Amino acid sequence: MNTYRKTGTPTKLLSMTHIWSFRSGDAMPDLPDNGKWMIFESADTVDRIWRVIKQATEQGKLGIAAKVSSKGLADRSRTKKYLICVYTENYHDKEEITRVKSVLQALGVDTLHSYKTSQKYATFRIDES
Numbered sequence: 001m002n003t004y005r006k007t008g009t010p011t012k013l014l015s016m017t018h019i020w021s022f023r024s025g026d027a028m029p030d031l032p033d034n035g036k037w038m039i040f041e042s043a044d045t046v047d048r049i050w051r052v053i054k055q056a057t058e059q060g061k062l063g064i065a066a067k068v069s070s071k072g073l074a075d076r077s078r079t080k081k082y083l084i085c086v087y088t089e090n091y092h093d094k095e096e097i098t099r100v101k102s103v104l105q106a107l108g109v110d111t112l113h114s115y116k117t118s119q120k121y122a123t124f125r126i127d128e129s
Contacts, residue, residue: 039109
């Protein structure tokens with residue numbers, strides 16, 4: 001069984017871990033078709049953006065879960081950016097994917113990078129035209 005860290009401030013957490021937030025329960029549900037929005041933030045913005053995403057996730061306004069990388073992980077990355085992932089239940093549900101994107105944008109997240117499925121090497125963009 002996985003143990004999920006649910007407290008902490010990304011820029012202050014030196015260990016090599018993630019901080020998680022869940023819509024309900026204490027663990028990531030086992031959903032083989034889940035996907036995630038990937039958001040990359042700088043040290044200047046990540047703590048504020050994470051607080052907003054964490055709260056919205058726990059209130060059921062976003063997807064099923066979210067996680068953010070720690071300072072320890074960001075410092076080891078090539079870009080030194082913090083990765084925030086916002087998970088959806090099913091990458092086949094384009095309406096849900098688009099809804100979560102819209103909520104993120106309404107919350108002030110303007111650094112959405114891409115949506116990635118749980119399937120290895122499968123990344124796609126949502127065509128909103």
